[in-house]
Amino acid sequence: MFRSPLALSFVVATLATLLSLLGGVCAASLNFYVGHFGQRRGLRTRLAELADALLSLPLVLPPTVLGYYLLTLLGRHSPLGRAFERLTGQPLTFTPTAAVLAAMVSALPAIARSTRAALREVDPLYFRAAASLGATPWRAVLTVGLPLSRRQIAAAAMLAFARALGDFGVTLMVAGNIPGYTQTAALAVYDAVQAGRETDALSLIVPLSGIALAVLYVVGRLQDPGNEPR
Amino acid sequence: MTDRPLDDKILLQASLRTSPDGVYTLRVDLALPSGVTVLVGPSGSGKSTTLDLLAGHRLPDEGLITLGDRELLRRSAGQPPQTMIPPEQRRIGYVMQQPMLFPHLSVKQNLAYGLTALPRQARDERVAELASELQLSPLLARRPGELSGGQRQRVALGRALAPRPQALLLDEPLSAVDLSQRRELLERLGSLLAALDIPVLYVTHSREEQQFWNTATLELRPAGHAPTLVEVARLTR
Numbered sequence: 001m002f003r004s005p006l007a008l009s010f011v012v013a014t015l016a017t018l019l020s021l022l023g024g025v026c027a028a029s030l031n032f033y034v035g036h037f038g039q040r041r042g043l044r045t046r047l048a049e050l051a052d053a054l055l056s057l058p059l060v061l062p063p064t065v066l067g068y069y070l071l072t073l074l075g076r077h078s079p080l081g082r083a084f085e086r087l088t089g090q091p092l093t094f095t096p097t098a099a100v101l102a103a104m105v106s107a108l109p110a111i112a113r114s115t116r117a118a119l120r121e122v123d124p125l126y127f128r129a130a131a132s133l134g135a136t137p138w139r140a141v142l143t144v145g146l147p148l149s150r151r152q153i154a155a156a157a158m159l160a161f162a163r164a165l166g167d168f169g170v171t172l173m174v175a176g177n178i179p180g181y182t183q184t185a186a187l188a189v190y191d192a193v194q195a196g197r198e199t200d201a202l203s204l205i206v207p208l209s210g211i212a213l214a215v216l217y218v219v220g221r222l223q224d225p226g227n228e229p230r
Numbered sequence: 231m232t233d234r235p236l237d238d239k240i241l242l243q244a245s246l247r248t249s250p251d252g253v254y255t256l257r258v259d260l261a262l263p264s265g266v267t268v269l270v271g272p273s274g275s276g277k278s279t280t281l282d283l284l285a286g287h288r289l290p291d292e293g294l295i296t297l298g299d300r301e302l303l304r305r306s307a308g309q310p311p312q313t314m315i316p317p318e319q320r321r322i323g324y325v326m327q328q329p330m331l332f333p334h335l336s337v338k339q340n341l342a343y344g345l346t347a348l349p350r351q352a353r354d355e356r357v358a359e360l361a362s363e364l365q366l367s368p369l370l371a372r373r374p375g376e377l378s379g380g381q382r383q384r385v386a387l388g389r390a391l392a393p394r395p396q397a398l399l400l401d402e403p404l405s406a407v408d409l410s411q412r413r414e415l416l417e418r419l420g421s422l423l424a425a426l427d428i429p430v431l432y433v434t435h436s437r438e439e440q441q442f443w444n445t446a447t448l449e450l451r452p453a454g455h456a457p458t459l460v461e462v463a464r465l466t467r
Contacts, residue, residue: 125330128317129332132390133393139346148332148333150334
């Protein structure tokens with residue numbers, strides 16, 4: 001499908017980032033909603049704390065352990081894996097789709113955590129103002145909380161993209177290292193270095209490093225409060 | 231301000247007790263007819279807390295709040311509330327010390343924030359009406375960051391009035407406004423609030439503003455010399 005590992009990496013990281021953005025922002029909003037308005041609604045904040053810990057697990061576990069969990073969850077003998085195979089006619093693991101899921105494992109929690117932190121930084125008086133104007137807590141989160149957090153969310157998404165681009169361990173475990181099919185740039189670098197193909201390795205290392213540097217530069221600008229148009 | 235007849239229907243009533251930290255106890259006992267009532271008291275005496283309780287941003291330990299014939303809160307001591315209408319359903323406008331305009335929205339969008347229930351045309355009409363009353367029409371496309379303190383507070387007032395609240399709370403609405411703009415804004419507020427037929431509770435610590443309103447004044451003051459500070463607010467007209 002993708003001849004060049006760099007192109008595959010790009011597509012995989014982009015899809016993983018977009019999906020993580022959707023999932024991460026939803027999870028963070030839900031978590032914030034329960035934490036901020038939960039007492040009033042009698043919701044269980046303990047549950048939110050547990051969900052939070054579960055979501056942060058991928059940030060501390062070794063990639064091999066995460067890969068194992070993902071394989072168990074999505075493999076050909078798992079209910080999810082079987083359902084996917086029945087629907088699409090092909091297995092889920094060791095495909096580019098699995099590479100996207102692998103890249104999401106670290107991207108989604110990172111985006112969710114940053115989004116939640118940004119929502120918590122929003123002055124609670126904005127939520128009071130919205131409530132006194134008739135806005136339900138959900139509407140206040142959607143129309144005030146998230147827009148006021150957009151810079152932090154954008155920065156988190158860019159960092160997540162850079163990390164997704166460089167994922168090695170989880171991708172290797174669940175998507176494999178099949179050249180021309182699931183071999184992403186990070187995996188191709190490993191192969192090239194092992195085989196002593198220095199030029200091949202550098203042709204991937206230079207663009208990967210350049211992209212990472214560019215992303216970090218933009219993230220720094222996004223996070224600089226001096227640029228805040230508030 | 232003209233004197234209102236004494237048989238004014240009482241619209242906003244509250245009898246509350248709250249002890250947020252267990253040491254300080256705030257008792258609020260008020261009955262507000264339509265028109266402006268000024269609430270004064272030294273800083274830290276519980277003026278803002280009183281407004282937060284009425285608006286529904288704080289839950290008292292016990293008490294009752296009614297607005298017109300609606301019961302907004304009913305709670306007995308040591309019990310969960312039997313009635314607790316959340317702030318978004320109370321229909322009480324609240325202008326805070328800081329205008330807290332939504333910085334990512336234009337003046338027009340800020341004014342329309344509380345009007346989502348209206349169809350688009352009615353919403354636009356209401357925004358235009360408020361903008362002309364508050365002389366904000368030339369500023370509708372601007373962001374709050376591009377406004378002066380007085381302009382921001384006018385937008386905050388218009389935003390609170392837009393959904394036609396049944397009561398209005400103003401917490402030192404001129405505190406974020408330059409001294410030079412205060413008098414003008416106060417006079418504009420005067421004519422605007424006089425035209426409203428709802429209870430308005432106006433919190434201030436300024437003698438000048440208090441005199442300007444020349445109306446019923448509630449005072450938050452320490453009651454007795456008990457070690458716990460008890461504050462009482464009672465309407466005396």
